[in-house]
Amino acid sequence: xxxxxxxxxxxxxxxxxxxxxxxxxxxxxxxxxxxxxxxxxxxxxxxxxxxxxxxxxxxxxxxxxxxxxxxxxxxxxxxxxxxxxxxxxxxxxxxxxxxxxxxxxxxxxxxxxxxxxxxxxxxxxxxxxxxxxxxxxxxxxxxxxxxxxxxxxxxxxxxxxxxxxxxxxxxxxxxxxxxxxxxxxxxxxxxxxxxxxxxxxxxxxxxxxxxxxxxxxxxxxxxxxxxxxxxxxxxxxxxxxxxxxxxxxxxxxxxxxxxxxxxxxxxxxxxxxxxxxxxxxxxxxxxxxxxxxxxxxxxxxxxxxxxxxxxxxxxxxxxxxxxxxxxxxxxxxxxxxxxxxxxxxxxxxxxxxxxxxxxxxxxxxx
Numbered sequence: 001x002x003x004x005x006x007x008x009x010x011x012x013x014x015x016x017x018x019x020x021x022x023x024x025x026x027x028x029x030x031x032x033x034x035x036x037x038x039x040x041x042x043x044x045x046x047x048x049x050x051x052x053x054x055x056x057x058x059x060x061x062x063x064x065x066x067x068x069x070x071x072x073x074x075x076x077x078x079x080x081x082x083x084x085x086x087x088x089x090x091x092x093x094x095x096x097x098x099x100x101x102x103x104x105x106x107x108x109x110x111x112x113x114x115x116x117x118x119x120x121x122x123x124x125x126x127x128x129x130x131x132x133x134x135x136x137x138x139x140x141x142x143x144x145x146x147x148x149x150x151x152x153x154x155x156x157x158x159x160x161x162x163x164x165x166x167x168x169x170x171x172x173x174x175x176x177x178x179x180x181x182x183x184x185x186x187x188x189x190x191x192x193x194x195x196x197x198x199x200x201x202x203x204x205x206x207x208x209x210x211x212x213x214x215x216x217x218x219x220x221x222x223x224x225x226x227x228x229x230x231x232x233x234x235x236x237x238x239x240x241x242x243x244x245x246x247x248x249x250x251x252x253x254x255x256x257x258x259x260x261x262x263x264x265x266x267x268x269x270x271x272x273x274x275x276x277x278x279x280x281x282x283x284x285x286x287x288x289x290x291x292x293x294x295x296x297x298x299x300x301x302x303x304x305x306x307x308x309x310x311x312x313x314x315x316x317x318x319x320x321x322x323x324x325x326x327x328x329x330x331x332x333x334x335x336x337x338x339x340x341x342x343x344x345x346x347x348x349x350x351x352x353x354x355x356x357x358x359x360x361x362x363x364x365x366x
Contacts, residue, residue, distance in 0.1 A: 054159055058173055060222030063112045063142035067163040067170045068096050068119075068133070068214060070104030077103060081162040081215030082133065083144045083224065085253070092140040093257055094133040095249060096214030097229050098124045101131045109133070110167055111141055123256025126189055127197060127264065127336065129229050130249055131214075132256040144216060147223025149202060149245040154178055157220040160228055160241075164209035176206030176239070185230070185242055186329050198333035201242040202226045208241030217243045265338050266364035268304020269311065271328050272296045285314050288352040293326040294318040297348075309359040311348065319347035335361075 061083070070078035080100030086093040094109065101107055107119045117139045124131035152158070156178045163170040180203035186195035204217060208228055216224040226243030255262050272279050274287060274294050283298050294316040300306050317325050321344050323334045338344055340363045347356050 057222035064144040067110040079166045080213040092137045128252040130252040149225040162212035162215035164211040174207040179203040195329040205239035265361035268301035268306045270299035309357045316349040
C-alpha cells in the first residue's frame, strides 16, 4: 500500500468517526426521556420500550381502586383507599381497612374517573382490620384480579395503588419488592404504649403513606396479593410497609359481606403483661422472681370457660396449645387461631408451680 492510499484511508476514517460522533451527540441532545423517543438527524423518530415497566400491570387494577372518604355529620373525618374485589348482578363489593371507616356514619367513594358515589358499610371488624363496602354494580368501572400471596417470593416486584394524603394524589403508584412474608407485627387498637394483638402480614419497601390504607398491593402481573394497612414509623427506619395477605382478607370479607359478625373465641379473663409492674401492684399480684414471661390473669369472669377450667386471678399463662406465650398480644394471636367450641390445653404457673388445664372456648357475646 502506497503512502497516498494510506493517507486517504486515514482521512476517511477520521471523517467517518466525526460523522458518527456528531450523530451520537445529536441523538443524545434530542433524547426525550419522558416520552422515550429518539429524534434522528433525518427527522425520523425511534420509540424505545422499557422492559421493566409495570404500566400494563397497573392498568389491570387501576380502575378498580377508589378513594374512600369517611364522614360524620357530613364532615370528613378519614381518608383511605379501597378496591373493588367482587361483583354480582346488582352489587359490587369494595374492600378497605376497618380503621379507614371506623367512626363514620356515611362513606363516599371517588372512582378513577373522579365520579363520586355513596357506599354502604356492610361489615367491619377491628382485629382483622377489614371492612367491606357495597355499591351499585352499574356504577363501578372495573373489578380487580386477585392473586395468591403464597406463590409470591421474597424479592419479587410488587406495587401499590392508593391515595396518599387524600383525593389530591389519588391513583398514586409506588413500586418496590416483597421484603418479607409471615411477619408478626404488634398492633395497638388505642394510642396506648402496649400492644393488643399481633397481625401476620407481608412486608414491602414500596412507599406507603397516610391515605394508602385499604389499597391493593399487587404482584408484577397486576394481581392483588394483599391489602395495605400500616407502616413502621420511626425516624431511623425507611421503607417498611405492611399488608394483610389477600387470603386472610378474603376469609374475613366473605363473612362480613353477608352481614355476619366475625366470631372470636372467648376465654373470660382480664389480662396484664408480665412487665406491667404498676398495674400488677394495683391488682395485688406478685410475680415469682424466676418467671420472666407470660400473661397474668387479673380477673376471671363468672360462668366463663376460664372459670370452668379452674383458672384464677394471679395465674400466669405460659403456653396455649403448643405455643409459648410471652405477652398479651401473643396470647390473642394464638387464641384467634382457634374456633368457638375448640378445646385447648393451657399451661400456667400458680404460686411458683407449673399447672395445666383444658379450656373449651366459647362464643363472645359482647
